[in-house]
Structures are given as structure tokens and as C-alpha cells.
Amino acid sequence: MKSAFVSIIGRPSAGKSTLLNKICGEKVSIVSPVPQTTRNKIRGIITRDTGQLVFIDTPGYHNSDKKFNNYLKDLAGSSLAESDLVLYVIDTTRAPGAEEEELLELLKPIAAKTLILFNKTDLPEKNIQRAAAYIEEKAPGCFSPESIFPVSAESGDGISRVIQHLYDMAPEGEQMYPDDYYTDQQPEFRVMEIIREKAINISRQELPHSIYVEIADMEMKHNEDGSVKKLWVRAFLVAERESQKGILVGHGGENIKNIRGDAQRELNQIFPYRVHLDLRVKVNQKWRRNDGLLKRMLF
Ligand SMILES: Nc1nc2c(ncn2[C@@H]2O[C@H](COP(=O)(O)OP(=O)(O)OP(=O)(O)O)[C@@H](O)[C@H]2O)c(=O)[nH]1
Ligand SMILES: [Mg+2]
Missing domain, CATH: 3.30.300.20 (K homology (KH) domain)
Structure with missing residues (x-):
């Protein structure tokens, strides 16, 4: 049996919570058009014959000198250490920002356990080339083309390939939650x-x-x-x-x-x-x- 914790990380409004909900097929994490909606590490779970994946949605990774934002940023960063695998979600409709560069620095040493998702590909203003060029410029040779997936968290396009890839990468291990759990929130x-x-x-x-x-x-x-x-x-x-x-x-x-x-x-x-x-x-x-x-x- 496969078993893994999978962190979902990225800038505010990249679509992390939308992705988690799509993966779980249930409303697990709240979503809004306003950046910094998620404030906690929220777990969503899927269980298949081959094993269990426990996803951890995180607050948007955002630079600010405010105490509140720094708490959120620390939470997001800390999820990386707790995870076997990482999904790094990028909004391809926005130009990359300073946080993108910082995130890439965090992810470079763990690139082998990271998949990059180019999200919002359903929108006409998507720019996949810009996102790909940015990754190659800031982290040359770190992420192979096989670890980059264009997706739409909203429509679900491309998500099943990502899940299959995660199961392939996941280590052997015991199931952590009962079969019918899709979240552990109180x-x-x-x-x-x-x-x-x-x-x-x-x-x-x-x-x-x-x-x-x-x-x-x-x-x-x-x-x-x-x-x-x-x-x-x-x-x-x-x-x-x-x-x-x-x-x-x-x-x-x-x-x-x-x-x-x-x-x-x-x-x-x-x-x-x-x-x-x-x-x-x-x-x-x-x-x-x-x-x-x-x-x-x-x-
Ligand atoms: N068109 C489109 N919209 C998306 C997609 N993914 C997310 N959105 C929208 O983007 C906005 C932000 O989505 P969230 O899932 O809340 O983003 P998040 O990364 O969890 O944001 P924070 O919790 O603030 O970090 C919402 O309005 C979503 O409906 C997508 O694939 N396509
Ligand atoms: Mg969120």
C-alpha cells in the first residue's frame, strides 16, 4: 500500500483550495476570489485500492511585514517539512512575483518530490510559456518536463494525471485515516x-x-x-x-x-x-x- 502526505503550496489565489476540493470531490477548503482566504493547514484525503494520499492545503505564500501574514507564511513553509510530496501551484494568468522566486528557492532542494502545476489553463489569459520560462530561468535544470502539469483546478482538466503521478511517486506505508474520510477537520x-x-x-x-x-x-x-x-x-x-x-x-x-x-x-x-x-x-x-x-x- 502507498501512503503519503502531499503539501499544496503557492501564492495567494493560485487555486490551491480549489484544487484540493477537486481532488477530494468534496468541499474541504473554503475558496474565494480574495487572496489569503486559507489561514490553516487543511487536510483532504483520498483513498484508493493502491493506497491513501493526505493533501495539506496551505495559506497563500505572501511577503509582508505584517505579523499576521508572517504567521501564515510560516505555516505554509512548515508544511514542506511534514510532507513526502509537494504540489506547487502557479496561476498562469498572472506574471510571476517575488514570492515565486522565494518558493523556488525552498523547492529546489526537494525538486525530486515536487510537481509543478500550471493552473487556470481554462482561462484565455493563461500564459504557460511565461511560467515555464520563469521556472527555467530561476531554477535551471531543477524540474524535468515530466514533473510539470498544465491543469485547471476549476474544471478538473489534467488532475487525474497528477493524482496518478503522485501515487507512482508515493512511498509504501500504512493508511492513516479510515477509507471513508475525506478530511479530518472538526x-x-x-x-x-x-x-x-x-x-x-x-x-x-x-x-x-x-x-x-x-x-x-x-x-x-x-x-x-x-x-x-x-x-x-x-x-x-x-x-x-x-x-x-x-x-x-x-x-x-x-x-x-x-x-x-x-x-x-x-x-x-x-x-x-x-x-x-x-x-x-x-x-x-x-x-x-x-x-x-x-x-x-x-x-
Ligand atoms: N478559471 C479558473 N479559476 C480558478 C481556477 N483555480 C482557482 N480559480 C479561482 O481562483 C480564485 C482563488 O482560488 P482559491 O482556490 O481560493 O485559491 P488559493 O490558492 O487557495 O488562495 P489562498 O487561500 O488565498 O492562498 C477563486 O476565485 C477560484 O474560483 C482555475 O483552474 N480556473
Ligand atoms: Mg486557499
């Missing part, structure tokens, strides 16, 4: 992430970076016969400033109503029981400078 974390995704997708500009979700209470309600009736959740969307709280609430409470509705709908699809969500908005000033909170939140 329900509480998944609830927080889905709420955050819905909030990011209705809000704009820098607001997404200013919010987090806090679960105030979570309780499983049972029927008289002991069967599960529903999961009852009270959660807070936490913003950094009063003005942001206003945006999240929206005119006449319209935004928070939509976020709650969208999140509850998706949670009801994900969990095998009904979920009832009570969602409110509050402010925690300067939370991104709070080391204790960041350490608990970013793992």
Missing part, C-alpha cells in the same frame, strides 16, 4: 470556515482580512429516541472596526441575513444532520496583533 472548525467564506464573498476589498469567526456555543439536540435532531450553533462574525461591523450587518441587516442563510444552507449539505445557525456580528479591535489569539487560530 465540525466546529468547518462551521467557522463556511461562515467566513460566505462573509468574504459578500464583502469587499480589505474587509475579508479583518474578520474571523468565533463559536460561542454549539450543542447537539436529540430526539426522545436518542437520535440526532439538529446541531445548534451560535457564532459571531468578528470585525476589527465598527465601520466593518456596519458593512457585515448591511442595510437593514440584509448582509448578515444573507451570510447566515448561505452558511446554514451549505452546512446542511455538509453534515448528515440539520444545522441551525444563530449568527451575530461584533468587534475585536486590533485582533490581528494579538499573539495569543493568532496562535490559537492559525495552525
